[in-house]
Amino acid sequence: MSNNPADDYPSTAAFTPTSRFLVALSSFRAMHLRDPSSPTTAADEPAPAPAPGASTPSLRYHSTLELYARKLSALSTVDALRRGPGEALLLAAASQHVRRWERPRKDYAEGLSGYKMWRTALNKFHADIAHDVMRQAGYVEDDEGDAELFGRVRDLLLKKTLQRAPLPEREDELKDPEAHLFEDAVCCTFLHLEFTQFASSFAGDRDKLVRLVAKTWAKMGPLGRGVAVQELVGKLGDEERQVVLDAVKGAGAAAA
Template sequence: MDKLQKAFALFDAYNQQDPFTLVWDGVTYPSEYFYAIELYNWILKLEPQASEAVLLASRSQHIGRWTIPRNTYPDGKAGYLNWRSDLSKFHAQKAGELMLQAGYPDDFIADVQRIILKQKIKLDAEVQLMENALCLVFLQFQFQNFIQKHTDEKLIHIIKKTWNKMSQPGHSAALTLPYSEKADALLGQALG
């Protein structure tokens, strides 16, 4: 097994420990394992020749997310932002540890961590590719659940924010997704 496959196996084994599950097409998955696989799939759809660093980052972008629950931080925007910042650092660190076990050198690990941490997002094509894929995973697999939890006004704000994070390839892919009637109407309102 080469380094890439070893790293994928380590990432997947770690994410399969997620105690939270979701059901997709009648199959139950550990949540973060499912999202990591789908993020990886979106990377390949958007950029079939994606670099090894991006492929590794996609499979570890939210690795172990369940270990730092949102409710361990204060409510509100500041608490949310601190939680997200701490999570990103944790994901980068955990991915680095597992990549080291797979045999990757420190400089390559740092490159993957740069993508996980979304450094220079609008200036770095690999980081932007990751952001496009993350937004597409959200729209395809998570947005419908948000519809049931939030007001239309909040949902329109979420769509606008998501749209602004993506570049043209992300926008084009997002417009091909199948949406519920409600989601489609909200997208129409948000995007004008």
């Protein structure tokens, strides 16, 4: 077996990995391995060579995000999505939050307006990196098919086609089911990897935490909510689980 997981990358019914896709995936992996929050990686050090079992918080995030993208696709009621994530969705998943440490939240103003500016800047930053990685891997901007792929990856990362809450109860009633599947995968990854630590930062303001979780829940479609309830919420600690349940109850009341 190869030392580079990209060489053993699993196909889906919708997409068989190409050599240029695997080159792009390897480039993203090298970036994820440079996550300075890892105790074995410093930001000013050369990127380490990919090795079996090598991991960083960034790499774990993206592995988990792709896992949920594949899981949600398998559960989808939309035929095109049930065949598995396509090339654009897989590339977007690989570049979501890539090199996020280069755009820290502290560089933006406190409060909601500063947060929104930071998120908008991050989305563009990730989309620009994805574009450059794809181009360097052999995707051609002037090719009609590739140009469409460039645009789709960018749209997914910029979240251009997401509908505002309340969302329809049926997945096939969404205007862009793939974009919402991607958002659901992002939200599930947050619950899986980050929520417990996130919740601990609101120890003195439970009501605010409940409101924030309710906003996350409102962004999720039926697929993501189903996976969250069946596989994630029950694994949280008692306090965190009750926060989510209270948020879900509040989100339901607001939508009624």
